[in-house]
Amino acid sequence: MTAKSIPAGVTAVVRAFFWLPRSARAGVLILVVLVIVTLLAPLIAPHDPNAIDPTRVLAGPDLGHPFGADALGRDVFSRTVYALRTSLAIVFASVAVASLAALPLGTAAGYFGGWVDQVISRPLDMLLVLPALLLAITLIAIVGPGSIVAALAIALIYLPILARVQRAASLVVAHAGFVEGGRARGWSSFAVLRRHVVPNALGPLLVQAAILAGFAVQIEASLSFLGLGTQPPTPSLGLMLSEGRDVLTQAPWVEIFPGLAIAVIVLAFNLLGDGLRHRLDPQGMVS
Amino acid sequence: MLQIDDVRVRIPVKGGRWVEAVGGVTLAVGSGEIVGLVGESGCGKSTLGGAVMGLLPSGSQLSGQVLLDGRDLRGLTAEEYRQVRGNDIALVSQDPSASLDPTFAVGAQVAEAIRNHRDISRRAAREQAVELLRAVGIPDPAARYSDPPHRFSGGMKQRVVIAAALANDPSVLIADEPTTALDVTIQAQILHLLRDLTVRTGTGVLLITHDLGVVAQVCDRIAVMYAGQVVEQGTVRDVFADPLHPYTRALLDSQPAAHHRSGDLPVILGQVPDLTHPPAGCRFAARCARVHDRCTTAPPVVETQGGGRVACWLHDALPPVAQEVS
Amino acid sequence: MNPRLLFVLRRLGLTIPVLFVMSVVIFLIIRLVPGDPVRTMLGFRATPESVAQVRAQLHLDDPLWTQYRDWVAGVLHGDFGQDFVSKAPLSELLAQRVPVTLEITLLSMVLAVAVGVPLGVRAAVGGRWVRRLTEGFVVFGISVPDFWLGIMLVLVCAGTMMWLPPSGYVPFMEDPGGNLTYMILPVLTLAVAEAAYIIRTTRGAMLGVIGRPFIVYLRAKGTKERSIVYRHALRNAATPIATVIGIQFGVLLGGAIVVETLFALPGVGRLIVTAINQRNYPVVQAGLFVVATLFILVSLITDLVVGFIDPQVSDRGDS
Numbered sequence: 001m002t003a004k005s006i007p008a009g010v011t012a013v014v015r016a017f018f019w020l021p022r023s024a025r026a027g028v029l030i031l032v033v034l035v036i037v038t039l040l041a042p043l044i045a046p047h048d049p050n051a052i053d054p055t056r057v058l059a060g061p062d063l064g065h066p067f068g069a070d071a072l073g074r075d076v077f078s079r080t081v082y083a084l085r086t087s088l089a090i091v092f093a094s095v096a097v098a099s100l101a102a103l104p105l106g107t108a109a110g111y112f113g114g115w116v117d118q119v120i121s122r123p124l125d126m127l128l129v130l131p132a133l134l135l136a137i138t139l140i141a142i143v144g145p146g147s148i149v150a151a152l153a154i155a156l157i158y159l160p161i162l163a164r165v166q167r168a169a170s171l172v173v174a175h176a177g178f179v180e181g182g183r184a185r186g187w188s189s190f191a192v193l194r195r196h197v198v199p200n201a202l203g204p205l206l207v208q209a210a211i212l213a214g215f216a217v218q219i220e221a222s223l224s225f226l227g228l229g230t231q232p233p234t235p236s237l238g239l240m241l242s243e244g245r246d247v248l249t250q251a252p253w254v255e256i257f258p259g260l261a262i263a264v265i266v267l268a269f270n271l272l273g274d275g276l277r278h279r280l281d282p283q284g285m286v287s
Numbered sequence: 288m289l290q291i292d293d294v295r296v297r298i299p300v301k302g303g304r305w306v307e308a309v310g311g312v313t314l315a316v317g318s319g320e321i322v323g324l325v326g327e328s329g330c331g332k333s334t335l336g337g338a339v340m341g342l343l344p345s346g347s348q349l350s351g352q353v354l355l356d357g358r359d360l361r362g363l364t365a366e367e368y369r370q371v372r373g374n375d376i377a378l379v380s381q382d383p384s385a386s387l388d389p390t391f392a393v394g395a396q397v398a399e400a401i402r403n404h405r406d407i408s409r410r411a412a413r414e415q416a417v418e419l420l421r422a423v424g425i426p427d428p429a430a431r432y433s434d435p436p437h438r439f440s441g442g443m444k445q446r447v448v449i450a451a452a453l454a455n456d457p458s459v460l461i462a463d464e465p466t467t468a469l470d471v472t473i474q475a476q477i478l479h480l481l482r483d484l485t486v487r488t489g490t491g492v493l494l495i496t497h498d499l500g501v502v503a504q505v506c507d508r509i510a511v512m513y514a515g516q517v518v519e520q521g522t523v524r525d526v527f528a529d530p531l532h533p534y535t536r537a538l539l540d541s542q543p544a545a546h547h548r549s550g551d552l553p554v555i556l557g558q559v560p561d562l563t564h565p566p567a568g569c570r571f572a573a574r575c576a577r578v579h580d581r582c583t584t585a586p587p588v589v590e591t592q593g594g595g596r597v598a599c600w601l602h603d604a605l606p607p608v609a610q611e612v613s
Numbered sequence: 614m615n616p617r618l619l620f621v622l623r624r625l626g627l628t629i630p631v632l633f634v635m636s637v638v639i640f641l642i643i644r645l646v647p648g649d650p651v652r653t654m655l656g657f658r659a660t661p662e663s664v665a666q667v668r669a670q671l672h673l674d675d676p677l678w679t680q681y682r683d684w685v686a687g688v689l690h691g692d693f694g695q696d697f698v699s700k701a702p703l704s705e706l707l708a709q710r711v712p713v714t715l716e717i718t719l720l721s722m723v724l725a726v727a728v729g730v731p732l733g734v735r736a737a738v739g740g741r742w743v744r745r746l747t748e749g750f751v752v753f754g755i756s757v758p759d760f761w762l763g764i765m766l767v768l769v770c771a772g773t774m775m776w777l778p779p780s781g782y783v784p785f786m787e788d789p790g791g792n793l794t795y796m797i798l799p800v801l802t803l804a805v806a807e808a809a810y811i812i813r814t815t816r817g818a819m820l821g822v823i824g825r826p827f828i829v830y831l832r833a834k835g836t837k838e839r840s841i842v843y844r845h846a847l848r849n850a851a852t853p854i855a856t857v858i859g860i861q862f863g864v865l866l867g868g869a870i871v872v873e874t875l876f877a878l879p880g881v882g883r884l885i886v887t888a889i890n891q892r893n894y895p896v897v898q899a900g901l902f903v904v905a906t907l908f909i910l911v912s913l914i915t916d917l918v919v920g921f922i923d924p925q926v927s928d929r930g931d932s
Contacts (some may be wrong), residue, residue, distance in 0.1 A: 129635045133867025141897050142645050143891045218758045222871050260762035267756040319675045373835030385826035403835040435924035
């Protein structure tokens with residue numbers, strides 16, 4: 001089969017994959033595997049994640065239950081698979097919401113500058129007055145705990161960071177020759193923004209989003225661990241860690257595997273983010 | 288005094304290859320003398336400076352001899368070399384803004400040069416540094432001692448660098464393009480300052496530059512470098528009046544100031560040879576207007592005439608004189 | 614005017630609006646709770662009389678700006694109001710809790726800096742195996758969630774080996790040795806990730822400085838290699854390092870919330886989390902205010918330190 005018979009979209013994806021540095025490719029592969037696992041969770045998980053089995057309380061790992069069982073006899077492997085689903089959903093939702101909000105705000109602030117910049121950036125800067133986790137907890141204190149609130153809280157933490165990066169990138173692009181050219185040709189601001197500024201300023205935002213996605217997993221787990229995020233019985237990595245703490249010495253597997261899962265996701269996003277940074281952010285706009 | 292004898296420097300580049308940046312240079316700088324080392328950028332003149340300072344890029348290979356007051360610097364340990372640098376040989380480099388540590392007070396950077404080599408108190412070093420700053424023409428040196436470098440102009444910063452370089456009365460000063468980054472009016476001031484200070488203390492200066500005008504202003508002797516080799520050296524008066532090597536002649540002809548006739552400036556056609564594979568014969572042969580058979584087969588023999596030296600087959604007929612340049 | 618004094622004054626001036634905005638945001642929390650916060654606090658069975666009584670007690674029926682003014686005036690006099698559950702004055706509660714949080718965060722930061730900066734320097738100028746080891750540590754420290762690391766430390770050091778107490782606390786004044794013993798695991802838990810960030814930043818900043826011409830010039834002066842690396846290069850790399858330490862202090866304050874819960878330490882973080890679960894809004898408000906103020910003060914101190922290390926920063930903008 002020649003390259004020409006492969007659909008253009010596939011070749012583009014393959015090319016993008018090999019355009020990444022080698023370590024970032026490893027990150028992509030891990031993420032692809034994790035996404036497949038979460039999409040196919042019902043097929044992959046051997047047991048019902050919430051099925052309580054009194055005969056298997058704190059049973060150790062064996063072939064049928066590779067991660068053992070928890071204090072209620074639930075299968076830790078199945079719960080980890082479903083918890084990955086919750087965690088990744090919250091991560092993607094929070095980063096997507098924050099990026100989609102940051103894109104127009106940051107672009108407008110960077111491209112127009114002046115009072116537009118002031119009106120957009122000053123209120124966003126106020127969000128940076130609190131440490132990240134505290135900002136999330138503040139929002140939860142107002143609205144009450146839950147998965148959706150946790151996702152929104154993480155989005156709220158990330159919005160000012162992403163908007164700031166997008167603003168800096170747009171500011172650079174706004175003064176590039178081809179943008180001046182577009183304006184000289186009499187294009188509307190919107191056309192210039194859509195055709196020139198956004199496509200050329202997108203790199204740093206992508207890099208920052210990839211790096212932040214990794215930490216979103218940690219924040220979500222921290223919130224759930226504190227009882228402020230995902231609520232039981234929904235399986236969540238943070239909740240599992242919180243539950244496993246009580247049986248730590250008798251059944252460490254309840255604790256070890258969900259924690260490793262978090263570490264692997266964070267590592268994968270970091271590898272991807274660092275690789276993208278090498279390729280897309282030569283000026284080092286992303287902190 | 289400084290004697291450089293048949294020094295070769297090879298620097299590793301990508302792909303396991305080597306560039307012969309300096310290809311057998313013999314040169315001497317006497318006490319109180321200013322020798323101009325001239326050549327285009329990339330001809331190896333700064334690498335030669337680095338070889339003398341013991342500051343070549345890591346992995347470089349150095350052969351030949353570098354004698355300072357009769358002592359071969361090549362055999363020194365890292366610590367012994369450190370004790371020589373800034374004490375017996377000092378450096379003034381191109382961009383004074385880049386040479387100074389931006390986070391330290393300028394006076395402290397001069398005092399540091401003293402305390403690197405002499406076991407004296409902070410206070411004594413400070414007093415000496417103030418005197419050095421005064422000697423190089425910094426107004427109100429005691430008050431400006433504590434100022435960071437960015438509050439000084441380029442010329443004033445270069446004066447600070449010179450003060451630090453001359454702090455320990457070195458035998459030899461290597462001045463690598465000391466005025467290139469400065470305004471023309473400041474250039475002359477700095478050059479004359481260098482000249483006054485070194486002649487008074489008997490410090491020999493190797494003045495590395497691409498500017499023949501600078502050489503004409505302050506140097507006693509000149510060495511012309513091309514593609515890693517010195518092609519001609521002699522007194523400034525002799526070489527400027529009667530350049531023997533075709534490259535020296537071309538270089539002099541291409542100087543705007545030295546060119547009296549009207550019309551376009553002559554340029555030297557062609558390219559510098561690839562120094563990962565230096566040519567077998569004369570390195571200038573490919574660009575020389577007076578090239579002949581012998582030039583491409585064997586390197587030219589160094590001949591001397593009237594105290595100067597030239598490496599060119601055109602002057603082969605001349606009777607050989609003593610190898611050493613006085 | 615002395616440029617440094619001017620710089621300090623200007624930076625102090627910038628802090629005041631930030632404190633104002635933060636205090637407004639935190640003040641509004643209790644007022645933004647959907648529905649009636651008092652009803653939420655008291656539960657469904659509260660009588661209208663008790664709700665009205667608590668509303669009056671919290672001055673919730675006054676105009677907003679009067680409430681804000683009274684609250685700020687109280688805070689400025691060290692009066693944070695009353696704990697809604699125990700009725701104790703909050704200033705006393707905070708006086709017990711804040712030192713615990715400060716002790717954990719400061720000890721973690723000191724440990725992370727003491728380990729991270731030298732390792733970061735070695736990672737920049739050292740041999741290949743130092744580089745590999747530090748890179749591995751950085752990846753580990755950044756990827757592993759801090760509280761999970763804490764749990765694993767408990768498993769190894771306290772559970773299996775019985776070396777250290779798994780959780781608990783005694784005040785430093787009562788038993789300094791016991792206090793520090795209780796601090797070991799929480800501080801280690803927080804310091805690993807901090808050290809990883811500090812190593813990464815230090816290494817990057819040092820690599821940037823080592824390639825600059827003034828380093829060559831320092832060698833040409835005969836400066837000792839130790840002095841070049843630790844006096845000159847490190848000082849030039851200090852601006853990004855100090856900035857990251859300042860930012861990471863905010864992360865530490867967040868991490869302290871989790872670690873205090875994990876190790877049962879009576880700090881402000883655990884106070885806030887417990888109060889949120891009890892709908893004890895006055896405590897939430899006071900706790901958030903104290904932690905946010907700490908964060909803003911640390912940012913201020915960081916900027917001042919950076920200005921004093923690097924005169925170019927403090928000189929910028931005068932002229």
